[in-house]
Each structure stands twice: as structure tokens, then as C-alpha cells.
Amino acid sequence: MFELQVTPGGNRPIYRQIIDQVRQAVATSELAVGDGLPSVRQLAEELVLNHNTVAKAYAELVREGVLESQHGRGVFVAKRRRVFSASERKRRLDQAMNVFLSEVLTLDYTPQQIEEAVAKRLDQMTGSKAEESEGD
């Protein structure tokens, strides 16, 4: 079962830790479309957090189209759809790449090794889902 864990004192703010973990769980299919998440209140109690912190993370995930809120029923993993404009998608891709590459390049791998590692992980994470989303 999907379980969130947050750590205060880290260099990611807690609401971002929640966002990162939910995004990743969706990307790796640990959470599937239609799966329910705990309510804001439940999760806040479970993780011993201010409920506004959890609400903020959920709101961001809803805004990004990762989750959807069904009135009175709770929060669910949304069917994948595009919520960002082409330029915004590109911007986010660039930003994520910059962070990743500047970290990885300091580790003395060759570009080819990095490409191979990325391709392999990408395959594991997406698998057959890559084909589905082709038609979007």
C-alpha cells in the first residue's frame, strides 16, 4: 500500500515532500488512476502535520492534474490529461533537467552512461504506459 513519509529538517519543505512522493507514486504506477488518497484531515493526523500543509500539497496536485477532488467523496488519482500549455511543459522539462544534470555531471559519468541509465529507468518507470499516453 502507498504510504507517505515526511521528514522535517530536510531541504525540501514538507508540502513539497508530499507532492514529490505522490507524483512519483503515480509515475511508477504504485498509485493507479481512480485510487483514493486519505482525506486532508486523516493524512494530517497520520503524519502529525498542520492540515493546511496537506491541503496545500493536495491543491497543487489537483492543479497539476495529478489528483482530482470529487466533491464529498475525497481525493483520487486523476486520469492523465494535459493541464499545462506547451511552453509551460517545456519550461518544466528544462527546469527538471537542469537540476538533474547539474547534479549528475559532478559525478563524473560520461554522457553516454547517463543517457543509458536514464533510458533504462524510464523504461522501468513507464513500461507499457508509454504507449497509452501516445494518443493524448
Place this chain on the structure above:
Amino acid sequence: MREDKIAIRTRGLTRYFGQKAALRSLTLDVPRGQVSALVGHNGAGKTTLIRLLLGLLPPTRGCAELLGCDSQSLTPEVRTRVGYLAEGHFLWGWMKARDAARLQRETFPRWDQHLFDSMLKFFGVSPDSRVRQISRGQRAGVSLAMTLATDPELLVLDDPSMGLDPVARRALVEGLLAFARRDDRTILVCTHLLDDVERLADRIAIVSSGRLLVDSGLSEFRDRIGGWTLEAEFGAQQAAQIPGLIDSRQTRERTHLVVADPDSETETAVQRISGTARREELTLEDAVLAYLRPAAMVGSISDALENVR
């Protein structure tokens, strides 16, 4: 009840003790329904601020309001709507927990015995135990139960986790969060424990030498403070080139910079000093310490601080 989105309001609040300013012209709004954390050095003026808010001390200049009522003329009615946990959790040692409750019940009209009993249970205290015989953490629990069971709209806590072990500390945080979840309850908490601030707070206020340096939403504060690491000489001349610089700290071969509201201009300025400078993700502690460290290194620190307000 007055419809007011602000639970605590101070304007130019100033207090001197003799020649020494404990609080200098502090202007702060604490919004209703949120948890605000007040952090700063020992002796930064936090306890003085709380005493002024509660009308336990008159200001030298300026004013403070609690729930819309001037702190210098709080009515008994307003006082029953404010819960105050003083530093050290003072309780009479000879009393039993149940006697402590009786004392409160007579003063506070909205006393909630059920809440008191369940909080005692949560902290593992029997109503028949004598205060002097229970642990410090349990005493903190009794003290919190006595305050929360008065059903306050506004809760003011002065370093509530001081001297508590991790288990008691966590229980205290859980108790405060449960209280904060109820409608429209406001908490102002002074603490040094930044991990607890991350769990608890919507807002953070940083006070140093009697001045308010930061008053911001917690996540906005995190988002607005950026860090860089560079391997280059860094002195007053370089510091002056970086707008919004709050703090620079030298380790063996590196300099760590903390900057308020960084933008592309900051990036350019930093890169000009060192082409290999790298962005650094900061912890809450990094960001707070940047404000609280003595300003020995940085020429324009007061400008930098002003910018974040």
C-alpha cells in the same frame, strides 16, 4: 463577537527596560485561524512581546490588541477567550491533576471537562496523581489540558516544549494540531524547535534584538530564501554586489550565501563573482540561522533584511 481576521495586532510596540530596548517598534498582525511561530535568540524579546500582548507589562510606546481589545485594558471576558501557557508549565506541586482542573473550571465559563479528561489520558496522567510526582512531560500535558479545556479562541504558548523528551514533545505537537484543526482557532507559539515549526506552523515570525525581521507564510518564506555555494574569495566588496544578501558563511574552501527574493539578477551577480557557483537547497534551519547569525560579515545586512518584510 467582532468579525476580525486578525487575532493579534501590534503597532510600533516598543518596550524599554531602563536604557535597554527589549522590543523596538514591532508591528505585527497574527491572522485568525492559523498557527504562527515566533522564533529568535534567547533574549530577543519574545517573552517581553507575549507579556505585553497579555497586558502583564505596559509598553513604553506603541500598542497591542488581543481579539480586538487593547492589551492594556483586557476585560475578564476577553481573558477567558485567551489561553496562555507560560514558560516552564507552572503548576502547584501539591495539587492533584483533578484539583488543578477544578481551579480552572471556576474561572472559565466554557470549561470542557471531557476534553480535560481525554487529554490527561492521552498524556498518561491519572486525575489522582499529584503534580509533583509526575514527569516533566506529563506536567506539560496537564498544563496544556488545563489551557485547552478552557476552550480558548486564541492560544499563546511560550516555549512549551522546553525540557521535554521527544515523546512528550510529539504529544504536545499532536495536542496543538488537534486544537488548531477546530474551527477558527489561533495559535501563537514561541519555540526554538524548528522541526516542530515545520509540523505546526502556517506562519513564521523571526525576532532578533527586539526587531521583527521576518513575518511571512512558512512556505512562502522557504520559497523566497535562496542559497548558493561558491568557491571564491568573498568579502564586503563582493557582498555589496548581491542584492538581498542576508548571510554569507565561510567553510574551508567554500562560501555559502543566503539571499532573499533571488531572481535572475541575483544569479548573474553570483555568477560574476564565481562562474562555478551552484544553487543550494536550504533547510528551514539554514534560512532561519541566516537571519539570526551576527552580521559581522555583511555590510548591507539591514537593507537585505528590510527587503523581505
